[in-house]
Amino acid sequence: MRVKAALAREIGKLTIEEVELDPPKADEVLVRMRAAGVCHSDLHTYRGELRAVPPLVLGHEGAGTVEAVGENVTRVQPGDRVLINWLPACETCPTCLSGRHNLCERLPGTTFRALLLDGTSRLRTLDGLTLKHYLSVATMAEYAVIHEDSAIPIPGDVPFEVAAIIGCAVATGVGAVLNTAQARAGRPAAVIGAGGVGLSAIQGCQLVGCHPIIAVDLMESKLAFARRMGATHTVNASETDAVDALRDLTGGGPEYVFDSVGSAVTISQALGSARPGGTAVIIGLHATQIEVPISPGELVLRNKRLLGSFVGSIRPRVDLPMLVELYRAGRLQLDDMITKRYPLDDLPQAFHDMEAGTIARGVLVFGDER
Known part of the structure; x- marks a missing residue:
């Protein structure tokens, strides 16, 4: 046909x-x-x-x-x-x-x-x-x-x-919160990138009761969508340092940071902003091959977890x-x-x-x- x-x-x-x-x-x-x-x-x-x-x-x-x-x-x-x-x-x-x-x-x-x-x-x-x-x-x-x-x-x-x-989109974002991170209620969370997957991750954080829920993006229009989907705070990374802002808003960094972009910059932001003992979850795939500098001290001395999440x-x-x-x-x-x-x-x-x-x-x- x-x-x-x-x-x-x-x-x-x-x-x-x-x-x-x-x-x-x-x-x-x-x-x-x-x-x-x-x-x-x-x-x-x-x-x-x-x-x-x-x-x-x-x-x-x-x-x-x-x-x-x-x-x-x-x-x-x-x-x-x-x-x-x-x-x-x-x-x-x-x-x-x-x-x-x-x-x-x-x-x-x-x-x-x-x-x-x-x-x-x-x-x-x-x-x-x-x-x-x-x-x-x-x-x-x-x-x-x-x-x-x-x-x-x-x-x-x-x-x-x-x-x-x-x-x-929904399975990838919500699943990263529920399945990959197994996020818990009452813990601070951040989502980098407020596209379809990021907005779904925000809703996943809301489902489990994370607080606060902070959305990070370069576009004010997308941050407005994030607020409608449940973000309690937003950070425009084109105007301020995202890592510093996330640490300030949470008193040391989010317990969970979900990166729905997957670029070298956002992966570094996710790991760098997570609090000691926290978890950075990489959801997005910007390209199949990129190089990301990672300090072993972030993982070992600060006991952080860096997780990949394929389709939630x-x-x-x-x-x-x-x-x-x-x-x-x-x-x-x-x-x-x-x-x-x-x-x-x-x-x-x-x-x-x-x-x-x-x-x-x-x-x-x-x-x-x-």
Whole structure:
């Protein structure tokens, strides 16, 4: 079938065009997309700054309706409303059995190479060029073929656009607080970077009862979003030294510092500002290879922890439904995080707005249904 999709034919070249999508094979599902989140990872990927390289169809956050299923599919059926999970953990490898589903051993050879789980593709251009599926899902298209493990059923009262951002931004930010840091109530926390992931981390800190919750960013517009999401204090790092400000606001440094940017500067800020015995959690991935100077004294003499958090250390089939239920219970402000909606053709504008800091989270919408 022919579908409109956001396509990176080569590094730095983004087009919206029709492509051919083959039917689902065994264990696969065809999803009619209703919403797809706009994330920095997609932007970095089409620019060639992350591991997956073009030609590929972009998108890894999404939600929609199951249209058809291949042989052996048992978890969903046509008509089901689903959230797209781009971490289809096998749940049987030694890593999964240890509880680290986000590090499943089948993902490096498939998902991180932008292939489906059988190592192939269902996408090609109209002139016959095989296309990859970004992170095994390729959600920035009218339809997507995914493995059934990537389809998480959602209730009828959850908007597709909300479900879409739960699959990555919300899971990454909230999961870093709940799972990776295992933050405790009453402890001071800071979040560096107030994009979609950072705003989710702020809400995670609010969930567990951290206080104060301090947001750090270079843009006043994004700090305003952070205050709406639960930050009790904000620091504009373009105007003041972030490390000094965090120490002053907390009387020695936050117990937990979450870096949603992942640059050399912000990683140093996170570790440097954490109080003795505190924890710096690196959530963001600015680029796959950067050098960060670290003083061993920060770790040893001050007994600090420096942790990485990949997609919030989540167990997708457990944690994604939990996040959906937290939203339904009114404990996550996800409607307010989505500040602009775009048709697929306006993806370049969505990327521009995201970089300019004028939106908290943008979402592509397909059709009129929610």
